[in-house]
Amino acid sequence: MTTTETPAPPERPDTADSLEIRTTPVRKRLIPYWLLLPGILWLIVFFAAPLVYQASTSLQTGSLEEGFKVTWHVATYWDALAEYWPQFVRSVAYAAVATVLCLALGYPLAYLIAFKAGRWRNVVMILVIAPFFTSFLIRTLAWKTILADGGPVVGALNHLHVLDVTSALGITEGHRVLATPLAVVCGLTYNFLPFMVLPLYTSLERIDPRLHEAAGDLYARPATTFRRVTFPLSMPGVVAGTLLTFIPAAGDYINAELLGSTDQKMIGNVIQSQFLRVLDYPTAAALSFILMAAILAMVTLYIRKSGTEDLV
């Protein structure tokens, strides 16, 4: 089976053909299929087929030495869920909190860029995008320095007795931030914040500022204007932003690995270690399927609820 390795674009269609007027109708009708063929073939071989392979792997039993066989061993799913449900719950909880925080932090920034920055708009925009260009692993490691035990941040939080409160709530432990849920959520929020800010900005920017003036003329207070006019009009951005934040955050394992301890392991950490260290492929496959199904179900429900199905 070496042929699947190179699904080289089979004779790339002449794109100029798409504009040929005198081509025969049949040839013309085939143009979109020629355009689609290489890319779709690529996605079928390297995206859809792997999912099928993974489905069959999740139903296999065996070991590395003896090889794996499909035995329709559905129990793998139940065993995986029974053993790793805390990590599932934790992943969803962390991702949800990080998404809400991203929205709370990102909205003012997007609003600032869209309506208040004026001639500084482009500079602020560049400052939002520029951090992307430093590898995100390096930036996540920088949080280790910022939140270090003897560092100024932890010192200040201790001084203000904030860590006593958060420890009582179970978000931190002792007088430190690193290796606690707070650090992981903080890292997740930081990493996915731009994915919230950019779609929010795009939808806010489209709002006609005269609508604000009209609301003011009709005696709406600024808070009412925001609640009744601005926020509803920015809903597409809110939905897109929350999806772009929640989905990668729920599958992430980098923040939990670098900023957390063994008590903050998320489902991504489990899949990674089952696949790359324990080499228990059926369990890893079953876990990824459960994660995928859970996220697709949540996303579908969310899109239905928020009533913006035309978004995707």
Next chain:
Amino acid sequence: MAVHETTRATAVRPPNRALRWLRRHIVTIAGLGTLGYLILPNLVVMVFSFNKPNGRFNYQWTRFSTDAWTDPCGVADMCGSLGLSLEIAVWATVGATVLGTMIAFALARYRFRARGGVGTLIFLPMAMPEVVMAASLATLFLNMGIQFGFWTILIAHITFCLSFVVTAVKARVMSMDPRLEQAAQDLYATPVQTFLRVTLPIAAPGIAAGALLSFALSFDDFIITNFNAGSTVTFPMFVWGSAQRGTPVQINVIGTAMFLVAVLCVFVGRTAGKKRRQRS
């Protein structure tokens, strides 16, 4: 009584004014706070590129030194991994941009059967946590007995960049006025000329955006690479490994340099664009 009232009123007014000021600027303050939160780690990376740590880890400030800047490739294998990442990013960008642009044109310009199916196939890779895609692709390679390395990384990167290119290019082509092409043909342009001199220049910003996004995504990808790299080490893989073994200061030098080059490129591009606009 009256005296008492007035003193209270004057005592209350200053905080009132401060409160009013705060209320008027609360959004700006919160926005700038968020911006600070976004920038802070970059500043830390920059400052710590001038550190000379005592141990193997560069997490604590020890003393100022420019050693790392004068010897950026002084760490074994780091610059090699950087080169590999750049090479993969370039080829992944080329592959994803060519395949993605073709799909985008088909979706934006033609009606055909299975449109919904194609749309779903494009959307799903973006709506799925990276770790799922990574594990499934690695399962395929394992089952096929394909050696992990450069090619498996490249294939994985093209696969996840493809959907983003389609989305970027499609948006641009959809907003294009089809009458421009008809006009070109009315003026006796051949189909090839029409495509090269009308269609392509109009679609170019979308294609460029898709290509840039692909490059950034591929260059910085860790999760999918981690599953499909075998023993090959890209730059993010190197950083990940160093988080376990000890973080050399040179990592911060590379991070800072990438940040500065990107900001510089944006500013140069903007001023050049402004000049061109002024001329025309």
